[in-house]
Amino acid sequence: MQVTAKFLLPLALGHLVEAFPRRDLTSATVTVDTTVKYQEVDGFGCSQAFQRAEDxxxxxxLPPVNQTFVLNLLFDKTIGAGFTILRNGIGSxxxxxxNYMxxxxxxxxxxxxxxPKYVWDGYDSAQFSLAEKAYSRGLSSLYANAWSAPGYMKTNLDENKGGYLCGVTGTxxxxxxxxxxxxxxxxxxIRFYKQSGVEVTHLGFLNEPQLAPSYASMLxxxxxxxxFIRVLSRTVKKAGLNVKLTCCDGMGWDLQAEMMPELQAGPDPAINHLSVITGHGYESAPTFELDTEVKVWESEWADLTGQFTPYTFFENGTEGEGLTWARRIQVAFTDANVSAFLYWIGAENSTTNSGLINMINNEVIPSKRFWAFAQFSKFVRPGARRVLSSSSQSAITTSAFVNTDGVVAAQLINNGTEPYNFKVAIQGIRKGSHVRPYLTDNDNDLSPLPVLAIQNGREFIGSIPARSMLSLVSAK
Known part of the structure; x- marks a missing residue:
């Protein structure tokens, strides 16, 4: 048995100097203003649908000790990434x-x-057990999402290969x-889960409705x-359930945007019955705001093409690298105004990059994509608000959030080929604060660097390596 847990190891001495400015480096000035607030954060997460929970x-x-290790990596804020959203697949x-559900x-x-002749096994392809374990570690949102209605409810009489729900317009x-x-x-x-002691907080009835693949799907x-949203909304209310409705998990951001006018149309707009608009990043990335005042989640995205690449934060900018995902998360929050960002699979037994963590041969290997997520999810908690941030250097991109307890978490990503000095000025930070930097690059996995003390009332100075990410987290 081998357990990979690089985040528990002490930081290599050679990287300690990166916390401090060097005279030979170009400087970047980063400004954070906590008084200018944007969207509320719901969290970060993943799915273990299609029997991946059983992995x-x-x-x-996988032995019990490593099962616990994986659960802690995914959902424990102290030990791991502290994901707060789990997306379950409602089987058909x-x-x-x-891998049928x-x-x-x-x-x-x-x-x-x-x-109807309902059955409940209290297991749900291990998704129920996973939800219990995740809630015990701090989960705040359980998103139950159906890929398809059962085949007998659809025009093609098949849970697979698309088809439409019988009764909707045009069928x-x-x-x-x-x-x-x-x-x-x-x-x-939802009732079965609730009766068994687990609360479903969000409910969706579609997944990638523009696609008709050979697996569970519905157009x-x-x-x-x-x-259907109007029917579902009435049914949920009549049942007395406190669950938030979502739609529509479009295959790409452009495709989800195309659905928005029809969701907003009519005397009883369906958008008024929804709490969250959901979209994926495959066909087009979340780089712009959708036309809605409802919260928006990026609810699925992954590298579905590459072989598992666990140790590369940056090499040549390919799909599976950690830096690629660090930037995607940051852009989704700053440019698309999302309130949540989910990867496809959290952990699986696979040879590809479709999961953040690999569990082959009893070995638990977190990828650099996982650590990119953790740089955000560990320090930006549900209820946080994104705040104004900017950088004087185009190579250094920024985002910043204020948590409900007043802790500021700012993310600096160095997309360039050279290290930079930085000066961060934080407007509205608490007096007497200091900042702890956490570094992820090819050599570090969320490694804590020496504390940066405040200067001139609200400024912190340090340096950031090339092709790396820093999270600056305030504390007294």
Whole structure:
């Protein structure tokens, strides 16, 4: 058994000097103004859908000590990244073969108005157990998201390969209108979790509705989504459930933007029934604000092409590198105004970059993508507000947040080929504060650097290596 836990090791002496300015370096001035506030943060997270939760709980032989280690890496703020959002997949299959997700109503009751035949195993492909463990470590949001309705509710009679929900605009099904039955189905899923002691906080009914792949999927345009949102909203309210509705997990930011006008149309706009707009980063990245005043989450994105690259923060700017994801997270918050950012899979037994943590051969290996996430998620907690930040050097990009307890967390990313000195001026920081820098690059994983003392009332000075990321976290 081997456990990789580089974040527990002391910082290499050779990197201690990076905390202090050097006379031979170009300087950057970073300004943070905590009095200018933007969106509220809901958190950071991942999914373990399609039976990936079972990977964590030993499906491929991971021993209990490493199972606990992975859970702590993902969800424990003290030990690991402290993710606060978990995205569960609501199953639509009558089989648990391969990586299918089990349905709570695996077979048709006969018609939309027939009495449903629900089943609950208290396991949900290990997602229920994972949610329990995550909540015990500080999880604040459990997002239950369906990739598809059960096949018998759809135009193609298949949970896979797209198809539309029977009853929405533009469909005609011999079996009738299944919208209410599907809403009841989703509500029952939440009830099963609640009755078993776990609270689902967010509910979504679509995933990448522009795509019809060979796995669980369901097509929809904005008008069709709006049709169902109104039914689901009434059903949730009638059930007395305190759950926030989301839509629509578009395949890319542009594709989600295309759905917005139809969600906002009509005398009863569907947008008024939603708490969160969700979108993915695959087809187009979250680099601009969506046309809504509702909160926005980047709810799925990953490198689905590369072989697992655990130790590269930067080499040549490819999809799987840590610096790539550090910038994507930062841009999503500063330019797209998101309130949450989720990677696809948190941990899995795989040879690809689709997970943040790899668990092959009983070895737990966090990737540099994981540490890029942790640079944000460990210090920017739910309820934090993004605040104004800027840099005098284009190579140094910035973001900053104020937590509910007053702690300021600023992120500096050096995208350049040379190290920089920096001076950070923080307007509104508490008197007597100091700043602790945390560094991630090719040689460091969230490594704590020496404390930077305040100067001139609100300024801190230091240096940042080339192709690296620093989190500056204030404390008294």
């Amino acid at each position: 964590i709980f030993g499906k491929y032989g 299959s009558n089989s648990s073969a391969s 089990n349905s709570i109503e695996p077979f048709s009751p006969g018609s939309p108005s027939a009495r 005609s099904c011999p079996s009738g209108n299944w919208m209410q039955a599907y809403a009841n189905y989703l509500v029952q899923y 929809s345009n904005g008008t069709q989504a709006a049709d």
